[in-house]
Amino acid sequence: MREGLQIESPDISVDEKVRLLDSLSETGLKRIVVGSFVHPKWVPQMAKIDEILEKFHPNPNVIYTALYMGSKGLERYMKYVPPLAFPERENNSTQCHACDIFAKRNTNQYQSEEIAKWAEVVSKAKEKGIKEAQIGVNATFGSNWAGDISSELVMELYEKQWDLWNNAGIKVTEIYFGDPMGWNMPDQVSRYINIVKEKWPEISNWKFHLHNTRGVALASQYVILTTLSQNDTVWLDGSVGGMAGCPYCGNGRAASMTPTEDFIYMTSEMGIKSEELRGVNLEKVIESSCIAEEVVGHPLWGHVSKSGPKPRGEKLYPMDMPFVSTLEEASHFRKGPSTYANCLSPWSEAIKSPMRDFAEWRYRRFKQ
Numbered sequence: 001m002r003e004g005l006q007i008e009s010p011d012i013s014v015d016e017k018v019r020l021l022d023s024l025s026e027t028g029l030k031r032i033v034v035g036s037f038v039h040p041k042w043v044p045q046m047a048k049i050d051e052i053l054e055k056f057h058p059n060p061n062v063i064y065t066a067l068y069m070g071s072k073g074l075e076r077y078m079k080y081v082p083p084l085a086f087p088e089r090e091n092n093s094t095q096c097h098a099c100d101i102f103a104k105r106n107t108n109q110y111q112s113e114e115i116a117k118w119a120e121v122v123s124k125a126k127e128k129g130i131k132e133a134q135i136g137v138n139a140t141f142g143s144n145w146a147g148d149i150s151s152e153l154v155m156e157l158y159e160k161q162w163d164l165w166n167n168a169g170i171k172v173t174e175i176y177f178g179d180p181m182g183w184n185m186p187d188q189v190s191r192y193i194n195i196v197k198e199k200w201p202e203i204s205n206w207k208f209h210l211h212n213t214r215g216v217a218l219a220s221q222y223v224i225l226t227t228l229s230q231n232d233t234v235w236l237d238g239s240v241g242g243m244a245g246c247p248y249c250g251n252g253r254a255a256s257m258t259p260t261e262d263f264i265y266m267t268s269e270m271g272i273k274s275e276e277l278r279g280v281n282l283e284k285v286i287e288s289s290c291i292a293e294e295v296v297g298h299p300l301w302g303h304v305s306k307s308g309p310k311p312r313g314e315k316l317y318p319m320d321m322p323f324v325s326t327l328e329e330a331s332h333f334r335k336g337p338s339t340y341a342n343c344l345s346p347w348s349e350a351i352k353s354p355m356r357d358f359a360e361w362r363y364r365r366f367k368q
Helices: 012-025 049-055 072-079 102-107 111-116 117-125 151-167 187-199 217-227 260-270 282-296 354-367
Strands: 031-037 062-067 093-097 132-138 173-178 205-210 233-236
Touching: 012 031, 012 049, 012 282, 031 117, 049 282, 062 072, 062 217, 093 102, 093 111, 093 117, 093 151, 093 173, 102 111, 102 132, 111 117, 117 151, 132 151, 132 205, 151 173, 151 187, 173 187, 187 217, 187 260, 205 217, 217 260
Parallel strands: 031 062, 093 132, 132 173, 173 205, 205 233
Antiparallel strands: none
8 A cells, every 4th residue: 555555646535545455454465554654745645644544444364554754753653553553663673775876866865874873773772682683775686876786785785784783792683675676686686595595594584675667576576485495584565456656766656566466376376385375365356456456547567457367167268258358358257258248259159178078077176
């Protein structure tokens, strides 16, 4: 909700946003970011987050969070705990941008200003007795303003953070890779994982925020899942329909994210197990994606929401269905045959095939 709606029209009504949030709440997803507590001058899309939190229908099985900035943002956030979860932030993380230009555009701070705050963060964490910490770099894989960013530079930024925490006697167990401009490539991701694993084997918590600006985020996420071990925990951000964007990076809505439904479909088909995805209903996520398109008023980036998952058993397509051309006609998998009722059909008689009989028998046997 935050990543997606922050780039959409500020004129979308509260009721429509509540409709989308209520729909997402019933999908079985365990965590939903509902918006952000930020200044409405710069992000007018989030101006009415208070009304949304007052009107929506929280599901007790969902952890709801929101982004907040500074003490004022936290104060506003705390007014809605619950339904929002108590802030998880422990002041145990340091971070900076690899691209100095994007840092200024995105946070109104240069990289040097971000780095200057690290010592205070570490000192306060030590005073509070915090035992574990996170290090992070944003714009990790490259920048629209500075081009390719070398892994040597990125690792130097990670190393400086690791040294600060280590010298304070606090163990670094978590690492964050941010990619707001969508420069990630699967081989880059794999290379970074291997470098970090060799250098700091104690790191077992991995967070990746990969934008799908150039269409490879899902491939990078696949590499992450297959490169990390069973002893690792990984957090991957997605957005229903791929709805996302960044006004500071020069790509606007094109800086989309992996559509939640496409990621769920891929992991389900591959048999990849996840506690977070257990109990998630793909059909309901697809419906939420379609609602999101209605709410924002234009098509989004999801694939499985438009073509449906692989049909099996009783969901196999009718053998003599007519031609299907448009996206509306293709939605028959969820809307029924009425979507193609008037389409051209050249079949002079019903199509029959023993292959279909075998497919249905095989499916029934599998279900038993």
